Amino acid sequence: MKLRRIFCVGLLSVTMLSGCSLFGGDDDAVKVSPLPQVNNQFSPNKMWSTSVGNGVGEYYSHLRPSWQDGRIYAAARNGQVKAMDADSGNQVWKTDVTEKASFFSSDKSPMLSGGVTAAGAHVYVGSENAIIYALNSADGTLAWKTLVAGEVLSHPVVNNGLVLVHTTNGVLQALSEADGSIKWTANLGMPLLSLRGESAPAIAHGAAVVGGDNGRVNAVLLEQGQLIWQQRISQPSGATEIDRLADVDSSPVIVDNVVYAQGYNGSFTAMDLRSGQIIWKRDMGSVSDFFIDSGRVFLVDQDDKVVALSLNGGTILWTQNDLLHRQLTAPVLFNGYVVVGDSEGYLHWMDSATGQFVAQNKVDSDGFLSSPIVAGDRLVIQARGGSVYSYNR
Template sequence: MMRKGWKRVSAVALLGTLLIGCAGEEDSIVMAPVPVVENTFTPESFWSSNVGDGVGRYYSNLTPAYEYGKVYAADRGGEVKAIDGETGKTLWTVNLSEEKPALISGGITASYSKLYLGTETGELIALDEETGDLVWRINAGGEILSKPLADESLIVVNTSRGELAAFDAESGEERWRISTDVPNLTLRGDSSPVAISGGVFWGMANGRLGAAFIENGNIIWQQTVASPKGATEIDRLVDVDATPVISGSLLYAVGYNGQLVAIDLRSGRPAWKRTYSSTTDFLVVGSYLFLVTDKDHVVAVDARSGTELWQNRDLEYRQLTAPVAISGYVVVGDAEGYLHWLDPTTGEFVAQQQLDDSGIAVAPIKADDAYIVITRDGRISKKQTQ
């Protein structure tokens, strides 16, 4: 009951002002005003389309995918659409809610000539990427709120029940499952798993980062990213919801009320740790690591040492998306539908663009020399910097 209650509070937080009651006290969080930015360029639009009703004001990490020269997008209600990446023409549309509500929440992963999507009702769904036809649809055992991983002919998902489960990419047959402890109260969201060299890595709601053999699910190691502290359950939240990032010999992870850590992939031991709190996916480009904190401060640190290079606080509590690298800039979206472009070396604004006022829930994705962005109301467009 506590877990579900906190999830409801998390959904309300999307409205712009979050009130958390604890022992009779209230903390009011106020969104920073839109920064005044002198644009150094204006993005060019190629095409735009719509995908159902989008995700509305619900919590969602429902990110589109670009693969096979197509853009694949979905709305929470169950509509999935394939769009020609060059022309913006709709190639096919399917509705996964014709027989029962889909409530798509995790995905989209395009691989093995298929699309893989997860739902709030605990289903993992595979579609033919060429036609949209249903290939298989199975019960994964828990909500899938993050993007599935495709690797070694397996589809691996991290469920809200604290289970990492692997399924055959062709048949949907379960191959293995790992269960971990889930605290009574957690944030709404789950880490997407990542893989390299036969290992799979994922964050857990108990503050740990896990590593296992992807072939059989046997645990290799677990590393603590955040430890519970404080007197209340809210104070003791330690979710590791951000997707880990692998760069070279290091694996990076960050936890809520925890730390940003760099872990040696071979030994599983930390190379360095720094105190940052975040649940948002982050970005590693060369020697730079870009992070959005739980206060929506955009931070750059040296990926080799963890030394902070700069911090931009002008977007505080604007409910930022994960950062993404586009045309040499760091880009984040916000709850009022703005894209903010930052200089990666200084953190200063170089451009700003409002798409619409419904808001942006997920970061843009790259599409060759352009980018794809979707808003909360389902408007999807392809753009390019000039």
């Protein structure tokens, strides 16, 4: 289980805590798989590396880079945001969104935690202080900032002039892309206890579909924020509060009017986009994002098994069990390979057809939490300490 590193217990609710730090300890101890021995069929080629502040350190923050128009955008928890040339890694601009405090006190850290999202003329990033920042992508200057309903852990999603933000208190808000004004607010419900993390919405046919901490997937009309349907895919059960955690923190994926979503302690589920009715489901829980390609679903479950499922009925095509409890990132597809990072700073490359390892490389001793991104013909990943790396095949 990944529970020890993602679950922060408070007196009333996990969601009342901000910036839960990661601690050692023997609670919920699990046996971590040793590093697999891999005969590399190729050597991943590092093109460049650079640094963005101090990264996220030991905090549970999924800040990850974003790519648009030949640039990589990345951020650090302490407020630095940087634009880099995707080919060379050279800095295009750098800014700091830290608010200047009074003469007699230190600057207030923005505690950036949600994003980065590059879309159109802006780069968006959210914070544990419940602020969304929009920077001009051309030069990094501040376009606007808006106080939202709660802290932001997932990346903002931009569609049709709206910036959608899912906050940790179970609220989905739509902001104007132009000036940050709040257009509507939808309350999706919130349990007393939840995992630290939030689903980012998927958009299709005028609806935003997003997972909730109460085990439900929600569909909301983009135009006015009206709830269309809710479907439970993770049912609380068990003897303890931890056993009954049912968050849907992974971001749904929509293909051919079918919504695919996954819950912690729940199921990977396919639902009809129009009605929310369940088409099929398979018992397989996770909090990590997944991807779909060529009729297959690729995911990392909550025990760090890497799994490929058939999109038609959820048949298991292959399972890679040699990375159990190595605290994997969400997977991505790059040049036909499934790639994940782990907490020790390795990248693991698997054949997407069989799940067999084809390459492995040590990248950064600080380790990874956020998933790699694909930027054209490059794979880009940001380590906990703030270093950003670009690889190609």
